[in-house]
Structures are given as C-alpha cells and as structure tokens.
C-alpha cells in the first residue's frame with residue numbers, strides 16, 4: 001500500500017521559526033517590562049501562521065494568554081493548547097455560545113448590555129460565573145460601552161456579583177501605528193483612565209487594565225498597563241514603517257555601528273518549481289498579453305496562485321528566490337500558479353526550492369516588500385494565506 005501524508009501533497013508549505021519567536025518575545029518584553037501580562041493575539045488564524053501550530057509553539061516559548069476574535073477561533077485555540085493557557089474573545093460570540101465559554105473558563109469582551117445579561121443568565125443556570133472584560137468606548141467608535149450604557153452595565157454587575165467576574169477593563173486605539181493619530185490616542189488614554197476611576201468608584205476593581213496593541217506598546221508607554229495585546233510584532237513585523245522608524249530614532253544621538261532589526265520574521269513560505277521551459281523572443285507569456293518575451297527566455301512555473309493567497313496584483317511585479325537569486329513574476333498570476341523568469345539563473349530544474357516569503361542564501365523576501373508591491377497592509381497579506389497550507393515548526 002502506498003501511503004502519503006496530506007502535507008506531502010501540498011504545493012507549498014509554511015515554516016514557523018521557534019528561534020525567531022523567542023527573540024521577538026524577548027525584545028518585546030524588554031520594551032514593556034516583565035510586569036505586564038503578555039497576551040498573544042492569534043485572531044485571523046494567528047495572522048496566517050495557523051492557530052493550531054502557532055499556539056503550542058507560543059506556549060513552548062512561555063506565553064500563557066491568547067486573544068482571539070471569535071468563538072470559533074476560541075474553539076480552535078482551546079483544542080490546540082498544550083498548557084492551561086487562558087483564552088480571551090475580543091469580538092464575536094453568540095448568546096448560545098456563552099454557556100460554552102463560561103464552562104471552559106474563556107473570557108470575553110462585553111460591549112453591549114444584551115450580551116452582559118445573556119452571559120449572567122447562562123452563568124446562573126450553570127451555577128458558575130462569566131469572566132468578562134468591559135470594553136470601553138474611548139474614541140475608536142467601533143464597539144465599546146460609554147455613558148448611560150456603561151452606568152447600567154456596572155449596576156447590573158454589582159447586582160449580579162456572584163455570576164460575573166470583571167477580569168478586565170479595556171479599550172482599543174484608533175491607529176496607534178500612525179503619528180497622524182497622536183492626539184486622538186492621547187485623548188483615548190485620558191478617557192480610559194478617567195473611566196477606570198469611575199468604575200472603581202462603583203466598587204468594581206478589574207484585575208487587568210489593557211489597552212495596548214503592538215504599536216502602542218512600542219510608542220506610548222502610558223498605554224502599557226496590566227496586560228498588553230500583541231499581534232503583528234511578535235510575528236516579527238513592524239505595524240507600520242512609522243513604528244520602525246520611531247524605534248530606530250531613539251538611537252539618534254548614539255547610533256550603533258550597525259542597525260539590527262530586533263524583530264525576526266517567524267514565517268517563511270516555500271514552494272518548488274513545477275516545470276521549466278524555454279520561450280523564444282516575441283511570445284506572450286501566460287494568459288493575455290501583459291508580458292511579451294523580449295529575448296529567448298527560460299521560464300519556470302510555481303504551483304501557487306491567487307487561490308493560495310499569492311495576490312493577482314503581484315502579476316508582473318512579485319519577486320521570489322530560486323538558487324539564492326531573485327526571480328521576477330512574468331505575466332499574470334493564475335488561480336493555481338505563477339510563472340517566473342529564470343533566464344539569468346543557471347541550472348534551474350524541477351523541484352528546486354522557491355522562497356515566496358523568507359530567506360535563501362544571502363537574500364530575503366519580506367512580507368513588507370510583498371505588501372509594498374501590492375499596496376496591501378502586511379496584516380492583510382499574512383491573513384490571506386489560506387489555512388490549508390501545511391505549517392511546520394522549525395528550530
């Protein structure tokens with residue numbers, strides 16, 4: 001009998017680097033100090049890294065608190081964990097799912113009174129308590145409690161103390177990664193602190209005040225409280241170019257001999273060449289007429305397309321690495337493959353490794369360059385990588 005694993009059949013794979021993640025966590029902990037709890041944000045399938053593979057790796061690196069967007073992601077996180085890690089839902093959970101969350105000790109945001117009432121009722125039925133985080137409206141104007149809603153929520157909590165525990169009080173910033181939002185963020189921090197005092201006046205003292213995402217943790221020390229919610233940075237990416245520059249500006253008066261990027265890309269994405277062929281001068285390559293060979297060319301096909309998250313907007317623009325050299329995408333990206341020009345790389349053959357994101361010999365392709373080429377945020381590029389590409393952990 002011939003047996004072959006599903007992973008062997010995949011046309012590309014993603015490697016997660018344990019050493020990169022360890023370095024990122026160490027760097028970030030140095031920035032925020034060791035006191036605040038580090039919540040690893042793993043929404044969006046762990047920013048494309050894969051919840052099932054990333055969460056156990058993060059646990060191995062010492063993290064014990066994970067933030068997801070939805071109950072479905074919490075379910076995945078719960079079944080992936082190898083330690084008694086805490087899981088927090090920052091967004092969607094249906095009323096019918098609340099009992100499940102209570103049963104498994106999963107905490108969740110409260111940003112409207114309806115969910116609060118449903119959670120308390122579910123907990124009362126189970127003779128247990130719901131673990132909640134009060135999300136405060138401080139200026140993002142997306143979700144969050146303020147004014148009369150907050151007041152009535154607090155009263156409801158006081159009246160139902162035995163079935164609800166206020167684990168946290170939190171808010172989210174309206175773009176901490178851009179200087180243009182500086183004043184807006186300052187106002188949010190002020191409003192948040194005022195609301196926390198107001199809540200304390202009502203006799204409610206949440207364990208964890210948390211507001212900071214990656215950018216805020218790196219730029220606004222006042223936003224680093226009892227817990228930080230770190231996503232993009234621990235995967236090894238700066239939230240924006242501005243945050244990267246902000247970090248390096250601190251060395252302005254004392255520049256090091258060499259600037260080392262303290263963040264290391266956890267993910268690499270690799271495939272293999274499917275076929276190699278020659279095309280004479282004057283031929284259009286792939287669909288349509290967006291690319292014509294100007295000389296005799298050697299081209300290679302890579303079995304990754306827009307179906308796999310390799311955006312069609314990388315047509316005639318993308319770059320990958322083959323045999324330690326850069327190769328450019330020629331023609332349009334197809335659903336399941338793209339074509340590269342390998343005329344300048346001697347000896348390319350079927351089966352050669354193709355690096356889509358990551359390093360090969362001395363060169364590397366960053367998600368940032370990928371993102372720059374297509375005008376996408378690196379957040380978007382990452383989360384578009386489909387969940388069914390196999391993820392493997394490497395040292």
Ligand SMILES: *Cc1c(COP(=O)(O)O)cnc(C)c1O
Nearest residue numbers: 041090172213214229230231232
């Ligand atoms: C996504 C998210 C974060 C993490 O943001 P990063 O910029 O990736 O660090 C933190 N808090 C909330 C509420 C989020 O939705």
